[in-house]
Amino acid sequence: MNSAISMIREKNKNLKPCIHGGAVWEAASMAGFRREEILDFSSSVNPLGPSPNALEAMRGSFGQIASYPDSNSTQLRKVIANHFKGISGDNVIVGNGSTELIYLFAETFMERGDLALVPAPTFSEYERAVRKAEGRLKFVKLDSRFHVNPNAFARALKGSRVAFFCNPNNPTSVLTPAERLTAIVERALEENAFVFLDEDFLEFVDEGERFSLISKIRLYANLFVLRSFTKIFGLTGLRVGYGIASEEIISLMLDAKLPWNVNCLAQSAAVAALADEEHLKKTRELIRGEKAFLTHGLKRIKAFKVFPADANFILMDVRQSGYTAAQVAEKLLRKGILIRDCSSFRGLDEYYVRVAVKTRRENERLLEAFEEIVGENYGE
Ligand SMILES: Cc1ncc(COP(=O)(O)O)c(C=O)c1O
Structure with missing residues (x-):
């Protein structure tokens, strides 16, 4: 051989x-x-x-280990939907950490040679996921205070299939106002481009939900919002994250994902973690x-x-x-x-x-x- x-x-x-x-x-x-x-x-x-209740719930699920987990994390998706109001379980997909969903999104929606817009600096897995999907990359440099120039970003959107954006951004810790992001999503819509908005750290921001675009997913068919149980919920080693978008985007991604991607302990712990206000x-x-x-x-x-x-x-x-x-x-x-x-x-x-x-x-x-x-x- x-x-x-x-x-x-x-x-x-x-x-x-x-x-x-x-x-x-x-x-x-x-x-x-x-x-x-x-x-x-x-x-x-x-x-x-993590929340002690999440650990307790996980221990309570040890008996399920001998069976396959619910492949589509149905209960967890419903609980997440209830948490945000105005959306249903059909607007939610759960991943093996939010990282899985970055890769799944690129793999589901990018053809070879499609262009992805990525700010610099930002979280590195967007770039790698695009490369794995055989996409091309265009980087938009943030300014000296690590703020995005919305006009430059909007101009760069031309011809892109997807724009990745992290809010607040890793590693800069800079929060972009929701209006600026909405303008980017609207411009992307005109360009037929998706916006993949990573809000994994938004729960740490004071009154963070005011800055979230989750409530806009019904308005914008091109918007995908990423969240994680790794960061504020501290379920880091269990690997569980989720994405929120239109029913259409979610259903296409559910069809394309790996089976049994989130284990039963992670699913139970995440349900309990979300409830522990x-x-x-x-x-x-x-x-x-x-x-x-x-x-x-x-x-x-x-x-x-x-x-x-x-x-x-x-x-x-x-x-x-x-x-x-x-x-x-x-x-x-x-x-x-x-x-x-x-x-x-x-x-x-x-x-x-x-x-x-x-x-x-x-x-x-x-x-x-x-x-x-x-x-x-x-x-x-
Ligand atoms: C901005 C951002 N998004 C996504 C992830 C992936 O997190 P996880 O796969 O643990 O949910 C990370 C991890 O460091 C991150 O910093």
Whole structure:
């Protein structure tokens, strides 16, 4: 037989996994720590973890493990629809993490050679999903404060099949106002293009639902809104996310997806997580206070340029410290702290880092560690 490499499909030849935060296993083994000893600021998830009710519901579903899960996550889709009002379960699709739905969307709606518009910098899986679907990419650079120029974006929409947009954006933590997004969706409609709007971090934004376009899916047949149970709900390792769109889009995606894509434990936990409003309230209060605390502490480190954060993570430019992001990350890892070196993001250079907002004790540890490191070089 010929070597496998000589038989790989052309489109997969240069495909590599994206780099992400949260790689605690690798970090621990690299730095000689146990996994539990790593303080992870690199993945921006609920620092309180999941709702205890979600864990209880999951344990209550252990008896279902011997059967296949509901392939279409019917109950969870209904519960999600009730949560948002004005939509039905037929407007909802559930995925193995929201990542699955990014790939499924591209695979369902993009022909080879179709053009996808992607801002830079943003979450890297959109680009990879387009490449896997054999689409072409056009990148729209965000401005120096990482805001989108709506006119430039609208112009770039010409000839596109789909525009990806993340609100608030990862890694910049910038929220785009709903009116600006609506204008983009309307322009895309004229161009016969979809808008794939990733709202995975919107629940961390104060009064976030005011900024959501979920209520607009009946108005715009080209709109797909992405959400996740990974971030504020903290069901990160269970892998469950969802998308909301017209019945037509959802039904086409349901037909194209893999069977049994979301396991039974994840489905039960997600139903219970959505109902636990107390846990969400507690989380939002914590994030609000701790974001202010951490931002204030970081801003006192003169060598860092701290960008305003709308979500539960903060982007910083560390070039004045005399270190690259990789060097800062490496020094922190030696102290058992993992942060996101953002140099892999298209549109950022090697001087940006991203940190999540965590609990007071954890945030204090991060600030102390930063001060020690920067002090070494900057004389603070
Ligand atoms: C903006 C954004 N969208 C989607 C995802 C995928 O999340 P998940 O597949 O865990 O739902 C991530 C993960 O980091 C993300 O940052």
